[in-house]
Amino acid sequence: MMSKQTFGFIGLGNMGGPMVKRLLHAGHTVLVFDRDAAALARAVADGAQARSSALDVADAAATIFLSLPDGPAVQHVISAQDGLLQGKRVKCVVDLSTIGPRAAVAASQALGARGIAYVDSPVSGGIGGAERGTLAVMTACPQPLYDELAPVLKNFGRLFYMGAGPGLGQTMKLANNLLSAAAVAITSEAMAMGAKAGLDPGVMLEVINAGSGRNSATMEKFPKAVLTGTFNIGFAARLACKDVRLCLEESEALGVPMVVGAAVREMLVVTNAVYGKDADYTDVARLLETWGGVPIRQHVK
Amino acid sequence: MMSKQTFGFIGLGNMGGPMVKRLLHAGHTVLVFDRDAAALARAVADGAQARSSALDVADAAATIFLSLPDGPAVQHVISAQDGLLQGKRVKCVVDLSTIGPRAAVAASQALGARGIAYVDSPVSGGIGGAERGTLAVMTACPQPLYDELAPVLKNFGRLFYMGAGPGLGQTMKLANNLLSAAAVAITSEAMAMGAKAGLDPGVMLEVINAGSGRNSATMEKFPKAVLTGTFNIGFAARLACKDVRLCLEESEALGVPMVVGAAVREMLVVTNAVYGKDADYTDVARLLETWGGVPIRQHVK
Amino acid sequence: MMSKQTFGFIGLGNMGGPMVKRLLHAGHTVLVFDRDAAALARAVADGAQARSSALDVADAAATIFLSLPDGPAVQHVISAQDGLLQGKRVKCVVDLSTIGPRAAVAASQALGARGIAYVDSPVSGGIGGAERGTLAVMTACPQPLYDELAPVLKNFGRLFYMGAGPGLGQTMKLANNLLSAAAVAITSEAMAMGAKAGLDPGVMLEVINAGSGRNSATMEKFPKAVLTGTFNIGFAARLACKDVRLCLEESEALGVPMVVGAAVREMLVVTNAVYGKDADYTDVARLLETWGGVPIRQHVK
Amino acid sequence: MMSKQTFGFIGLGNMGGPMVKRLLHAGHTVLVFDRDAAALARAVADGAQARSSALDVADAAATIFLSLPDGPAVQHVISAQDGLLQGKRVKCVVDLSTIGPRAAVAASQALGARGIAYVDSPVSGGIGGAERGTLAVMTACPQPLYDELAPVLKNFGRLFYMGAGPGLGQTMKLANNLLSAAAVAITSEAMAMGAKAGLDPGVMLEVINAGSGRNSATMEKFPKAVLTGTFNIGFAARLACKDVRLCLEESEALGVPMVVGAAVREMLVVTNAVYGKDADYTDVARLLETWGGVPIRQHVK
Ligand SMILES: NC(=O)C1=CN([C@@H]2O[C@H](COP(=O)(O)OP(=O)(O)OC[C@H]3O[C@@H](n4cnc5c(N)ncnc54)[C@H](OP(=O)(O)O)[C@@H]3O)[C@@H](O)[C@H]2O)C=CC1
C-alpha cells in the first residue's frame, strides 16, 4: 500500500489542473505553483496548497511534477533565479510536459549537476484522459527510480517504461504524434477523393474500419469531428505542427529520413496558413473539402 | 432461402480459386475458365466444370464472376473474339478484380451496349479472407440488382453497398489501400526514428497501439512481419505501388490533391527500386532500417 | 541546297499553324488537314492546300507531320478508317506532338507494321518559337532518316538528335518540362518566404540570378508574369500538370523514384484545384501569395 | 578614394582566410583572431597582425568582420568572457557567416544593448569567389551604415542591399540555397529517368540548357561533377541539408508552406544517410543512379 506523501506540482493548466486533482483525491498533499494566478486559485479550491514560486515548492517537496507548455518554460522553471535548482528539499523532478528529447537532455543535465534526478515522462490522452486518469504515461529514468515512482504515476493512467536515458519518453511521444498526424492528413485525402467520386463518407468509414485502411482518424476523429462538420477535436493544428516539426528535427539529427513525415508537416503548415492560429487538427479535412470542392459529411438518410 | 444456381467464374488464381470453392461448398454449380491450365485443373479438382473459353462460359451461365489481375485482362475477357460479349446466356458480369474506376466504367459501357449488366465489386481481405469467406465486398450497381446478388455475394464475406454507378466500388478500394499503404510507410519512419534513439520497437508498438498513433500497420503488419524480421506480409510492394498510382491518377482526375499520398507512392517506388520486383509491402520498413542503420526488431528479453 | 518538296501536315492549331507557315515560306508545298474547319481555312489562306482527311493527305504525300494535342488524337489519326495507315504514298510520319513515350512506341508499332517510319520529334519553345523557327526539336529515329529529315526540320528551330528508338524524344521533353515545373514551384516557395520576411521580390531575383539559385523561373517567368502580377506566362497549369504526370508514370515504369517530382505534381494539382481549369502555370506563385498572405510583386521605388 | 583603415577579422577558415588577404591587398591593416593556431599563422604569413582573443581585437579595431561556422560560434565570440561585448573600441560588427535569421537577430540585440552595430552580411560564391573577390554579398543594416561600409565590402564581391533589419541578409541566403539544393535534387531525378530510358546524359544537358528546364545544376554542377563521375562540387550535403532545414524552420515560423522544399530536404537527409557525413552535394545524383540502376555519365563518343 502506498503511503500518503507530499508532492510539488508546477504548471496547473489544461493538463496539470486535473492531474493535481487526481493526486489530491488519492490523499496526497500537493504544493502548487503557476505564474497564472487564476490557475493557482483553481488548484487551491481543489485542495492544493499554493506556493509563491518554483523555488518555494522546491524548498518544501522532494518530488516535483512539471506540466509546462514547452522546452523554454521548463528551462526557466529550472534555472531562473527563483527556480528549482536552488531548492532545499527537491530530489526528483518528474516532467510531464512535451518538450522534445533535446530539451529533456538539457534539463536532465542542469538538474543532475545539482544532484537532482530528472524523470522524462510525457503523457498522451488529452484533457479527458487527465481527468479520468487514463493517460498513457511514457517514462524514461533509471529503473529503480521508475519502480519507486510507479505507484504515484499510476494515478495518471497506464504506465510504459521507455528506458533509462532522458529523452526516450519524449521520442516515444513524438513518434506517436507523428503517426496520429499522418492519419489525419492521409485520411483527409482519401475521404475527399471518395466523396468527390460520389461515395457516402459515412459508408466509406464503415468499410475502412472493417478493413486494412483503419487508423485512429478513421476510427475516432472523422466520425466525431469531420462527418459532423464540427471540426473540433480539440487539438490545435498549430500544436500538431510543432510536434511534427520536433519529430523531423530529431529524425534528421538521428539520420533517419522521413519522406512521408515531411509531407504531413507541410499539410499542417498549409492548414495553419489557410485557417489561422486557432485551426483545429481536423481542419486538414476542411482544407481537402475546399480543394476538392466537396463536403466530407455524413449523408442524410 | 437461396436456391442452388449455376454461375460462371473466370480467373482462378490466388483469390478466384478459393472463391470458386466457397460457391461449390454452398451447393452451386460453377462453370470455370482460366487461361492457365493448372489453375483450371485445380478448380475442376474442387468440383467445378471446365469450359474452354470465356465465350463458352457466357453461352451457358447468366451470372459470371471475374477475378482477373488488372484492367487490360478484364477488357480482353470481355471484348476478345472468344470473349463474353458474344455469349448467348450471359446477363450479368460481377467483377471482383481491382482495376480502377476508369476501367470499370469502360467495362460497364462495353457490356451495357449488349444489354449485359456490369457489377463493380472489388474485394479486400487477402487470400485468407477469400478462403474463410471473410472478405470485405464493395459493390456498386443498381440497388435491385444488388439485392438480387447479395445472397450469393455473402459467400465471399461482409457486403458493403457503394452506390449505383460503376467505379464506386473501385474508388472505395483504392481509398482503403491508400490508407493501408500510408500506414506502412509512416510507421516505418516513426519506428526507425524511435529505434535509432534507443527505444525497444516492441514496446513502441505497445504504446502506440494503446494511443492515438495506432493504425493497421502498428496493429498487425509490424508485429507479424517486421519485429520478427520476416518481411513477408504476403502483399507485393509492386501491387501496393500500382494501387497507390491508380489512386493518385483518379484523384488528380477528380481534382483532389494528395500531397501525403504522393510521398507514400514514392516510398513504394524506392522500395521496389532497392528490393526488386518481389519486394514485400513491409520491405518499406527494411528500407528505413537500412537508411537509419538500425534494426526495427523485437528486443530479446 | 534543299530542293522544294511536298509535305503533309495534320493538326493546324497553335503550334501546327505557324509551323506550316514556315514550311510554306521555305518554298515547300504543304497538303493539310484538320478536323477544325477554321484552322484548315487559316492554313489555306497562308498558302497550303486543303485535303479532306488524314487518308487523303497520306495518299498524296510521302512525309507527313503531325501536331496533335495528345496520344489518343495521334492514335486516331493513324488508325481510324480514314487514317494514315491506308495511305498510298505515305512513307514517313514525323510526330511533333507531346504524347509521352508509350504512345510514341504504340504509334511506331502501328505504322511500322505497314512499313511506314515513325519519327518521334516533340518540340519545345512555345508559340513564339514556332513562329520564329526557334523551337528546340528533339528527334528520335534511325540516324540515316534523321540526316535526311534534318534540312526540313531546321525550319522549325534547333535540332537535337536523341537516338534511334521511338519515345526518346518524348522522354527528353518530359524531363525538360519536369525541371521547368519544379523551378516554378520551388521559386514560388522561396520568393514567398523572402517576401514575407520583408525582402523586396525584385531585389531577391536580382541576387538569385547572380548566384547559385537561378533557374528558368527566376530568370524569365517571375520577372515577366509574377512580379508584374499578370500571371500570364501562357502555359496552362493543367498542361504542366499533365506533363509532370506523364513524367512520373514513365519514371515509375522505369523504376526511378521522383520524391521531389511527386511534390511538384501535387503543387500543380492544388493550383488547378484552387484556380480552376484555366489557371496559368505561374498561378503556383499566386497560391503561395495567398498561403503566405504576402504579395510577390515588384516594390514601387 | 577610400583611405586605408584598420579592421578586425575573426574566423580565418576557408572563407575568412582569403577575405583577409583581399583586405590586406587593398592596403588595409587587419587585426585577426582564430582559435585555430594554424589558421591564425597563415593569416599572419599573409600580412595580418595576430591578436590573442576576440576581446583583444575589439579593444583595438572599430569595425570587425566575422566569418564563423554557425550561430553558436557567433554567439560565443560575441558573449564569451573574452568576447567582443567588452571591447573598448568596437563600434560595428560585420557578420559574413551563414547563421540563419534568428541567430542574426539575437546577435544584433546582444550587441545593440552595448551600442555596437550588427551588420548581417552573409556571402555566396564559394572559396573561389572569396579568393577572386567575386562573392555575392547580401547586406542588411541601416542604409547610412551600408553606404559607409560599401567601399570596403566591395573588396569581397558584388554588393546587394537587402534592407535595414538584421536577418534579411540571412533570409536571402537561405532562399538562394534552397533553390540551389532543389535544382540538384530535381535534376538528379530527371537525369536518372532519361538515362534509364536510354538518353545520353550529356546530350540531355545540352537540350535542357537550350530550353526551359535549365538551372544552376544543369548549367554547372552536373557537367562538372556528375557527368564526370567525380561527385566533388565541394559543398557538403550535410551543409546543404542544414541550410534547407534552417530555411524550412524560418518558413514555418513565417507561415509559408514549402511542399516542394520539404521533399528536397528529405532527399538530402537520405543522401547523408546513404553516403555518410562527408557526402558531397552532388551525391544526390549518385543516389538516383543507384536507385535507377543506371549511370548519369557522359557517354564515350
Ligand atoms: N491477392 C490478394 O491478396 C488480393 C487480390 N485482389 C485482386 O483480385 C484480383 C485477382 O488477384 P489474384 O487472384 O491474386 O491474381 P492471380 O494472378 O493469382 O489470378 C488471376 C488469374 O487470372 C488468369 N487470367 C489472366 N488473364 C486471363 C485471361 N485473359 N483469360 C483467362 N484467365 C486469365 C491468370 O492466369 P495467368 O496466371 O496465366 O496470368 C490467373 O490464373 C486482382 O485484381 C487483385 O488485385 C483483391 C484483394 C486481395
Ligand SMILES: NC(=O)C1=CN([C@@H]2O[C@H](COP(=O)(O)OP(=O)(O)OC[C@H]3O[C@@H](n4cnc5c(N)ncnc54)[C@H](OP(=O)(O)O)[C@@H]3O)[C@@H](O)[C@H]2O)C=CC1
Ligand atoms: N502550345 C504550346 O506552347 C506547345 C505545344 N506543344 C505540343 O504540340 C502539340 C499541339 O499543340 P497545340 O498546337 O497547342 O494544340 P492545338 O489544340 O492548338 O492544336 C491541335 C489541332 O489538332 C486538331 N485535331 C485534334 N484531333 C484531330 C484529329 N483527330 N484529326 C484532325 N485534327 C485533329 C485540333 O482540332 P480541334 O480544335 O477540333 O481539337 C487542333 O486544331 C501538343 O501535343 C502540345 O503538347 C509543344 C510545345 C509547346
Ligand SMILES: NC(=O)C1=CN([C@@H]2O[C@H](COP(=O)(O)OP(=O)(O)OC[C@H]3O[C@@H](n4cnc5c(N)ncnc54)[C@H](OP(=O)(O)O)[C@@H]3O)[C@@H](O)[C@H]2O)C=CC1
Ligand atoms: N565554404 C563555403 O563555400 C562557404 C561558406 N560560407 C559561410 O561562411 C562561414 C565560414 O565558412 P568557412 O570559412 O567555410 O568555415 P571554416 O570552418 O573553414 O572556418 C571557420 C573558422 O572559424 C574558427 N572558429 C570557430 N569558432 C571560433 C571561435 N569561437 N573563436 C574563434 N574562432 C573560431 C574555426 O576554427 P576551428 O577550425 O577551430 O573550428 C575556423 O578556423 C560559414 O558560416 C559558412 O556557412 C558562405 C558561403 C560559402
